[in-house]
Amino acid sequence: MTAEPTADLIDGKAVAADLRARIGEAVAGIAREAGAAPALAVVLVGEDPASQVYVRNKGVAAKKAGMRSIEHRLPAETGEDEVAALVRALNDDPAVDGILVQLPLPAHVDAARIINEIDPAKDVDGLTETNAGRLMLGKRGLVPCTPQGSVMLAGTARESLSGLHAVVLGRSILVGKPLAMLLLAENCTVTMAHSRTRDLAAVCREADILCAAVGVPRLVQGDWIKPGATVIDVGINRVEEGGAARLVGDVDFEAARARAGAITPVPGGVGPMTIACLLRNTAVAAAHRRGLAAPEI
Numbered sequence: 001m002t003a004e005p006t007a008d009l010i011d012g013k014a015v016a017a018d019l020r021a022r023i024g025e026a027v028a029g030i031a032r033e034a035g036a037a038p039a040l041a042v043v044l045v046g047e048d049p050a051s052q053v054y055v056r057n058k059g060v061a062a063k064k065a066g067m068r069s070i071e072h073r074l075p076a077e078t079g080e081d082e083v084a085a086l087v088r089a090l091n092d093d094p095a096v097d098g099i100l101v102q103l104p105l106p107a108h109v110d111a112a113r114i115i116n117e118i119d120p121a122k123d124v125d126g127l128t129e130t131n132a133g134r135l136m137l138g139k140r141g142l143v144p145c146t147p148q149g150s151v152m153l154a155g156t157a158r159e160s161l162s163g164l165h166a167v168v169l170g171r172s173i174l175v176g177k178p179l180a181m182l183l184l185a186e187n188c189t190v191t192m193a194h195s196r197t198r199d200l201a202a203v204c205r206e207a208d209i210l211c212a213a214v215g216v217p218r219l220v221q222g223d224w225i226k227p228g229a230t231v232i233d234v235g236i237n238r239v240e241e242g243g244a245a246r247l248v249g250d251v252d253f254e255a256a257r258a259r260a261g262a263i264t265p266v267p268g269g270v271g272p273m274t275i276a277c278l279l280r281n282t283a284v285a286a287a288h289r290r291g292l293a294a295p296e297i
């Protein structure tokens, strides 16, 4: 009897824990040399329950890494100008190294305007036009966290990403587009696919590295996977199954695992890397702002 081939699991929790330990050491070094720990300021507008959990988790993680965590919670009805004024005050505060505005913002607040108020040197989400442009131009800057973590995980499964064909499903500003740019910087041949792509299955079957960031539960079927491919599942979808809520990715995990060479689980794959990369960006921003060498993390 031949056993079903089973992909290696890419353990995002373990990779993130390792990264966080290295960040902790870098943060201690920055605090020693600069006389103050790096500080991350998070702005939350409104009472969205998921956002409240994310903000709490980010604060806890920052403190665990030895950083100072500053939270600004504003009521849902706060006006756009008031949110912008808070961001400008944080820009001007020399004690603040990183600023993160939790998305989504309430509908009456223009998120693009608020994000672009952030000083690019403190933009630890990497979403300002300056940092997005720098990524496009191949210049150093602060890079969005989830794409950064996704590429790190792909890198754990392969000796080199250079020359591999990477297919990115999804073209959002937050994930798909920056992920494609990062893979290009790793010398992958990159294909971007999205909701208007014809024959998505055929495009996916070409992928050595398949990254799914669409937000559709189990969209990617097992037979869309090239045998031996590395599958990075960015999707986090809440579904009701058997009367219970559970989280699933954009990939049919069990079916894909039978064909892939390596695959990230959901949860426990890309998710834990996002916060770790946020801490990484904050440490990098802090070192840069204080004239210290970029930490080797």
Ligand code: NAD
Residues within 6 Å of the ligand: 146, 169, 170, 171, 172, 173, 174, 175, 176, 193, 194, 195, 196, 200, 213, 214, 215, 216, 219, 234, 235, 236, 237, 270, 271, 272, 274
């Ligand atoms: P988004 O809704 O902004 O973008 C989704 C993209 O997928 C779009 O570009 C769209 O063209 C494409 N798409 C939608 N339906 C499709 C289909 N049927 N076929 C092909 N393409 C399709 O979402 P996002 O912010 O990029 O997030 C994507 C997923 O990643 C979501 O599940 C989200 O929860 C998850 N996410 C996870 C993390 C993390 O930390 N792991 C972070 C951010 C987002």
